[in-house]
Amino acid sequence: MTQAPLVGLTTYRQQAAWGVWDTRADLLPTEYAVAVEAAGGVPVLLPPVAATGAAERVVARLDALVVSGGEDVDPSRYAAEPHPRTAGWQPERDAWELSLLAAADEAGLPVLGICRGMQLMAVHGGGALDQHTPDLVGHETHSPGGDVYGTVAVTTAPGSRLATLVGPEVEVSCHHHQSVATHPGFEAVARAADGTLEAMETTGERWCVAVQWHPETRVETGLMTGLVAAARAHAARGG
Template identity: 50%
Template sequence: MGLSTYLEKASWGVWRTDAALLPRSYVDSVVNAGGIPILLPAGDTQALSAVDALVLTGGADVEPRRYGQEPRAGTVTRPERDAFEFALAEAALDRGLPVLGVCRGMQVLNVVLGGSLTQHLPDRVGHTEHQPSPGVYGPSRVTLAEGSRVAGILGAETKCQCYHHQAVDQLGEGLRAVGWAADGTVEAVELPGEHFVVGVQWHPEQDTQEVRLFAALVEAAWR
């Protein structure tokens, strides 16, 4: 199972240098779900040939020009990562690979399919509960649409950990909103049909014992 990585300056030992990295919680979640994690650094999408499913992980904001907007103050982007993950997502969708988008990953899916984002959610909802403060996840409860793939995995409602200041605005072509926070923010999307294509705005990897979404992705990869 391929997981997109963060391209960031990082420190370890005596070193501080550019690195392709990923929080261990993603790796543990895939392992606990019965999958084999393969970390995908930015580069050639040929790496998809080595995996049976794709996780688009969380991280920085998507470049607003990709959905026809100018960046507002406070929007933090990683253009190199955008280029790679958009290419990954497009290739995975073309090949029918199972895809799970987590937080930023859900937003990547939405924009790849022609949708747009709200650049700063507190401007719309009037609170910061989705991202209480830097480095602090916000507990949330998400209601899921009856009959949706996500509800079939998690039930009618799920408790989760959120960390996002952006959100889906206009849905991408074919995407269906299937999960909502109490304030109406879209928290889950999916592509109806045979293939597993799901995006969640929260961070399921933060509870590495709650592996149902990752287990569903692993099961879809085995089919």
Template identity: 50%
Template sequence: MRPVIGITSYVEPAAWGPWDAVRAVLLPEAYVARVVAAGGLPVVLPPAAALDPAAVLAHLDGLVLAGGADLDPALYAAEPDPRTTGLRPDRDAAESALLQAALEQRLPLLGICRGMQLLTAAAGGTLCQHLPDVVGHEGHRPEPGVYGRHAVRLSPGTLAHAVLGDEVTVASYHHQGVDTVGSLVASGTVPDDGSVEAVEVPGHPFALGVLWHPEVDEDLRLFEGLRAAAQDHRSRQS
């Protein structure tokens, strides 16, 4: 049986048929497609803070924290920069609760872009609210709707290295980055500018965050790693 992988989602105005600007639960199909291709059974999770996270996770074998809008800087005890925009308090609240419960249950999880930033904040780390100020270029988000392409070097002895090897070329779309990692391990960096692109929870079977967007590429190794860890988690619970 395929392990059940929950994927967090957005609530955004959407249009279809005669309906316009209707609030809808949305998720780019690529996330679902990659989970299926890696051997998982995807379940889309709405950002409903009223749901009991433990009850939700009881039905899951793994979790993907999807990308999206900027985090509220209050999550890492910072004042908002004017360029921090599009805050989604519903996602912040619901996903923070899910993440905390997943970590307590040692549920396998993969944080993607925003999800990696949420993992960082939950571990006591902080974010740089506008990465070009630090690295001096716009290569991580070159234009609206255009992914940047760059290398990420993975640190030997880490989970990220075990899954991806020494170096990968990735698709990035973010203007914020990691400042401090808190209790996490920084396991991947950009060779050209030194910015952190992967973090992980030490001692956890599979709790990995990446700042890039693996769902838009054909490389399934991160999703396959999550699926394998989810299968192991299911076996341990049965």
């Protein structure tokens, strides 16, 4: 029997409270791991690590990588001044995930970026972000505020890998006030009705997809199923 592939999930690092504890923690909403397991993978949490070479060692043991959602990316990473609404960036997380992406590129590892993950993948490729999407579209639908997700209709590009996974149109859950402005090395493969870029992917054989929404929050298994299938193929090739 083929072993279930290992799928790395990057994590938040922040203050958290549970039981008798109120302390700094490395964490991730459970939906991410559940979605990976439901698709047939084994989730592995990846908290930020500063040691030189750590990303390469981790990637060598993974079959796929998910760059998870979270706080804003440091604007200095794409040579921009912070917008008044840009906040909460974590240099240690940015550095760790960028190192993971570089190692994944070198290894040809399948990658899925989710929300902030998509934004960081664009920055890693030399792109830039729009720091406050409501300034462009004139509404807050993509992030209504608090812990509420916005419901957004997305149209995918015909013939794209994404379209084969989720169909020509899909209703998604969004929670982002920033979005991708430029994305060198990626094809734009989905947009909302207001023009916001909602997904991008690389061309060629390697599975590398990023979405601005949160697929883990809905019963929509196309993306994770596609990622885990790519992870199995990567493992079968010997990495």
